[in-house]
Amino acid sequence: MSAETQRTYVPFKDWKEKSKQTEYTDYTQLLSPDGKLLAKGWARHNVFDYNRDFVKPGSIMSKKEWDFYQVSDGKYMVQLSFANISIGGYIAAKLIDLENCKVIADATQLFIGGKDKHVPPPKGDMPNRYKDVIGKAEFDFDTKEESRRLWFKMPLKGKMVECECEMDIMPGLENITTVLPFPGDDTKYFMTTKQNCMPCKGYYKYGDDVYEFSKDTAFCALDWGRVNTPHKMVWYWGNGSTYLVDENGEKHLFGFEITWAIGDESNATETCLFYDGKAHKFGAVDVETFPKPDKFMEPWKFVSEDGRFNLTMTPTFDHHSDMNLGVARMHTHQVHGLWNGDVTLDDGKKLEIKDMYAFCEYVENKW
Numbered sequence: 001m002s003a004e005t006q007r008t009y010v011p012f013k014d015w016k017e018k019s020k021q022t023e024y025t026d027y028t029q030l031l032s033p034d035g036k037l038l039a040k041g042w043a044r045h046n047v048f049d050y051n052r053d054f055v056k057p058g059s060i061m062s063k064k065e066w067d068f069y070q071v072s073d074g075k076y077m078v079q080l081s082f083a084n085i086s087i088g089g090y091i092a093a094k095l096i097d098l099e100n101c102k103v104i105a106d107a108t109q110l111f112i113g114g115k116d117k118h119v120p121p122p123k124g125d126m127p128n129r130y131k132d133v134i135g136k137a138e139f140d141f142d143t144k145e146e147s148r149r150l151w152f153k154m155p156l157k158g159k160m161v162e163c164e165c166e167m168d169i170m171p172g173l174e175n176i177t178t179v180l181p182f183p184g185d186d187t188k189y190f191m192t193t194k195q196n197c198m199p200c201k202g203y204y205k206y207g208d209d210v211y212e213f214s215k216d217t218a219f220c221a222l223d224w225g226r227v228n229t230p231h232k233m234v235w236y237w238g239n240g241s242t243y244l245v246d247e248n249g250e251k252h253l254f255g256f257e258i259t260w261a262i263g264d265e266s267n268a269t270e271t272c273l274f275y276d277g278k279a280h281k282f283g284a285v286d287v288e289t290f291p292k293p294d295k296f297m298e299p300w301k302f303v304s305e306d307g308r309f310n311l312t313m314t315p316t317f318d319h320h321s322d323m324n325l326g327v328a329r330m331h332t333h334q335v336h337g338l339w340n341g342d343v344t345l346d347d348g349k350k351l352e353i354k355d356m357y358a359f360c361e362y363v364e365n366k367w
Contacts, residue, residue, distance in 0.1 A: 018306070019268070019283050020267055021041070021281055023041060024048070025043065027049060028047055028048055029049050029051075030048040030179065030189075030191065031050070034054075035054055035187040036186045037189045040268070041179060042177060045174065046123050046126070046175075050191065055187075057228060058187065058228075061087055061328065062086075062188070063086050063228050064083065064084070065083070065085075065225065065226050066081065066082060066120075067141060068081040068083075068223040069165070069220055070220065071165050073214070075099050078094065078096075078163060078165065078202075079096070080093045080094075080165065084119070087115075090109060093161060095211060101319075104209075105156060105161055106156075109137035110135075118132060129142045129143070136155055137153070139152045144169075145169070146171060147169055149165070159207035162204075162205045163202070165201070165202035166202055167200040168198060168200075172277055173197065173277045174274065174277060176193070176271075176272040177194075178259075178270045180262055180268070180270070182229065185230075188228055189229075190227045192224060192227070194259070195222040196240075196256070197241045198219060198221070199215035199218070200220040201213055201218065202218075223237075223239075231366060232365070232366050233365045234362075234365070235262045236258070236360060236361065238256070238257075238259070238313075238358065239358065239360075240256055240359065241254070241274075244351060252275060252276050253275070254275055258270070258302070258360070269283060273308075273343055275351070280346045283308070285302055285305075288301040288303060289301070291333070296362070298315070299314050300337075308343060311339045312340055313337040313338070314337050314338050316337045317336045318333055318334075319335070320332065321334075328367040330363070331365070334361035335361065338357060340354055
């Protein structure tokens with residue numbers, strides 16, 4: 001079987017009609033008491049009421065909950081994340097050197113049994129606080145209306161890791177929250193919130209070494225998920241934030257979110273531009289050349305069905321990881337690089353993008 005035929009989704013260029021974008025603006029119950037999905041579409045804020053007691057897992061690992069934060073200035077990157085997949089989970093803080101293409105520190109604490117313990121809040125874009133101790137790791141994720149503070153501490157290889165990130169949330173900052181079903185099972189779904197454009201300052205300390213971030217150059221992206229999925233999935237996820245300077249010399253917060261190949265996208269695609277805090281929805285995205293197995297470090301040209309996302313990523317680093325436990329596997333190529341091209345806002349305004357740092361990953365997942 002060729003690499004191309006291993007794709008488990010239909011590229012948008014083969015769709016018979018353009019994607020539909022069903023937007024929710026009012027609070028909506030996500031699941032019925034018997035676990036059936038009631039909402040399919042997207043929203044500018046998380047308006048979907050999630051009751052974890054209504055979830056009907058088809059397997060012991062199908063229900064998954066996570067809060068994932070990625071902070072980067074294009075030189076260094078911190079991934080601070082929590083995940084609960086019912087049988088267990090982890091809390092982790094990883095520091096990656098993007099310029100020298102290496103992991104500096106990976107402080108990860110696993111736990112067993114997560115059905116009724118280590119339960120994160122039900123929404124990611126509203127004020128909440130998740131503070132816990134798991135094994136040797138302590139953490140505190142505190143979200144307010146206009147700011148977030150993340151703190152983590154854990155010993156690693158005879159040294160102490162301590163990480164703290166503080167980020168701004170501009171008033172009224174919109175995100176993209178999507179609910180995607182899976183064909184053939186009305187209890188399976190993929191609900192995520194992606195929130196961009198959060199300038200971030202902070203530090204990652206490993207022993208005596210301290211790596212600092214400034215709000216002038218560093219941004220945080222939130223990937224928040226509450227899902228009930230099949231055992232095997234494939235996805236692409238691309239994301240980035242930056243400042244754009246207009247012809248008058250004024251700075252504007254800009255970001256984008258592109259995720260595809262997960263579930264049934266006939267009611268919404270997880271594709272969005274962000275400009276000065278507002279979400280600008282566009283249609284399906286794909287890459288011209290499937291990167292697997294040996295094209296991850298070649299240019300990625302992105303194309304969208306409506307022509308509004310016209311960017312090419314020139315890779316600088318393939319952060320490749322493969323956690324293979326047999327029954328569970330997370331095989332990831334998170335490719336970082338410089339992006340060039342143009343995007344188009346809802347009002348038709350075209351933005352030129354030049355050498356913007358961002359990433360796109362290709363993942364084959366079995367968990």
